[in-house]
Amino acid sequence: MRSAPFTLLLSAFLFAAGCSDSGDGNGDETTGSGGATGGTGGGTTSGSSGATSGSGGATSASSGATSGSGGGATSASSGATSGSGGGATSASSGTGGEGAGGSDGAGGGASARVPAASASTLREAGEKANPPILIGAAISGGGLGNNDYKRVAGAEHSYVTAENEMKWDSLEPSAGNFSWGSADNIVNWARQNNMKIKGHTLVWHNQLPGWMSSMTGKDNVTAAMRRHITQVMGHFKDRVDTWDVVNEAVQTDSDTGVGNPRMRPSVFLNQIGENYIDLAFQIAREQDPKAKLYYNDYSIDARNAKVDFVYNMVKGMVDRGVPIDGVGFQMHIGPPNNEATGADVAANMKRFTDLGLEVLISEMDINRCGGVVTAEEQLAYYHDIVEACFKLPKCTAITFWGINDGRSWLNSWSGALCNGQSSQSLLFNDQYGKKETYNRVMNALLGK
Structure with missing residues (x-):
């Protein structure tokens, strides 16, 4: 179902009034083909070998210099402090989070992010x-065997998520026995290219080894979860400082986020109960007091029942003092998912940042399989959704789920209606050339 192209102001107003529409989304379903693998998401997995405005008065500062942005708003980073109440400031750092020596607050009207004057790569546009x-970008071990893949990935991106190599079945294939090689290769490559890494994912119902998915007994499952989180975070400590702690804990009757939102059945829910989510975050915080800890899910970008459920779940966590730092919006757009406008995304992200949390786009692709999303719509969505995140200072990252069309996980996943054909879903073509989708994303990052 296609959402109507509302303006941001109208969308936010309707959203606040409780207006509800169908959503998008099928996140992290995984499939692999020749080393290209998918994200995480609501259902089946099939692996492949080895693949495993600022408003007036709001300020932000940069290195002591100010840069005006309409309405008297100024902008700055590095040591700026963001407080609560009116005229909140926005600090920056290499992670897109708090500024060096600064603090991050909630409330008031946060200032707008100021774009770079120019940039030759997406990475440069983000850094400036x-x-x-x-x-x-999501990076696969198979992809790193291709020189063009590595060249584009390193030049255009400052942030890495392993496509499959850091999921449970890859890291702990048998109980208590860990296999680090494939994940270490990706993490080490990213660090050699001065890229930050997000760990994906510690607790998820999918891509579990059989020994874990069939485990019974609350104490047994709790102990296994604790061991996995502790060992994985401990192994990557000082190299990986952001984590998707829990992934896709909520489901609805449809992949669009519509119908009967509820906790997803899993070995964790079935054996521990709903508090397994709180417990996973608490264990993660104990292991690394400085890490950023995220909840990640699909179909929470459009206006639907699922995002309302997830919002209330996360708000409850915040109210209980659970150590959660942010929420990842997977942003898989196109079949079998719904289509979300930039206005929808902006309104939903604002709800979570108003809780004092960061948000990020964690797995973005927009597929054109089955002719559901037209070429024109795809370009508009890429621009407007990226723009929605970019304009929100507490939206700290935008990750695309893959590098080029030929390696997209969607090509061989039946749910996407591609039937083995190219999903045409990313920013680079099969020859690693920039597509018009790339240009639209660049325009959004440059404020155009």
Whole structure:
């Protein structure tokens, strides 16, 4: 179902009034083909070998210099402090989060992010924005065997998520026995290219080894979860400082986020109960007091029942003092998912940042399989959704789920209606050339 192209103001107004529409989304379903693998998401997995405005008075500062942005708003980073109440400031850092020596507050009207005057790569556009924003990609071990893949990935991105190599079945294939090689290769490559890394994912119902998915007993499952989180975060400590702690804990009757939102059945829910989510975050915080800890899900970008459920779940976590730092919007757009406008995304992200949390786009692709999303719509969505994140200083990163069309996980996943054909879903073509989707994303990052 296609959402109507509302303006941001109208969308936010209707959203606040409780207006509800169908959503988008099928996140992290995984499939692989020749080393290209998918994200995480609501259902089946099939692996492949080895693949495993600022408003007036709001300020932000940069290195002591101010840069005006309409309405008297100024912008700055590095040591700026963001407080609560009116005229909140926005600090920046290399992570797109708090500024060096600064603090981040809630409330009031946060200032707008200021775009770079020019940039030759997406990475440069993100790094020169004020505050900076991380531009990421899902990286596969198979992809790193291709020189063009590595060249484009390193030049255009500052942030890495392993496509499959850091999921449970890859890291702990048998109980208590860990396999680090494939994940270490990706993490080490990213660090050699001065890229930050987000760990994906510690607790998820999918891509579990059989020994874990069939485990019974609350104490047994709790102990296994604790061991996995502790060992994985401990192994990557000081190299990986942001984590998707829990992934896709909520489901609805449809992949669009519509119908009967509820907790998703899993070995964790079935054996531990709903508090497994709180417990996973608490264990993660104990392991690394400085890490950023995220909840990640699909179909929470449009206006639907699922985003309302997830919002209430996350708000409850915040109210209980659970150590959660942010929420990842997967942003898989196109079949079998719904289509979300930039206005929808902006309104939903604002709800979570108003809780004092960061948000990020964690797995973005927009597929054109089955003719559901037209070429014109795809270009508009890429621009407007990226723009919605970019304009929100507490939206800290945008990650695209793959590098080029030929390696997209969607090509061989039946749910996407591609039937083995190219999903045409990313920013680079099969020859690693820039597509018009790339240009629209660049325009959004440059404020055009």
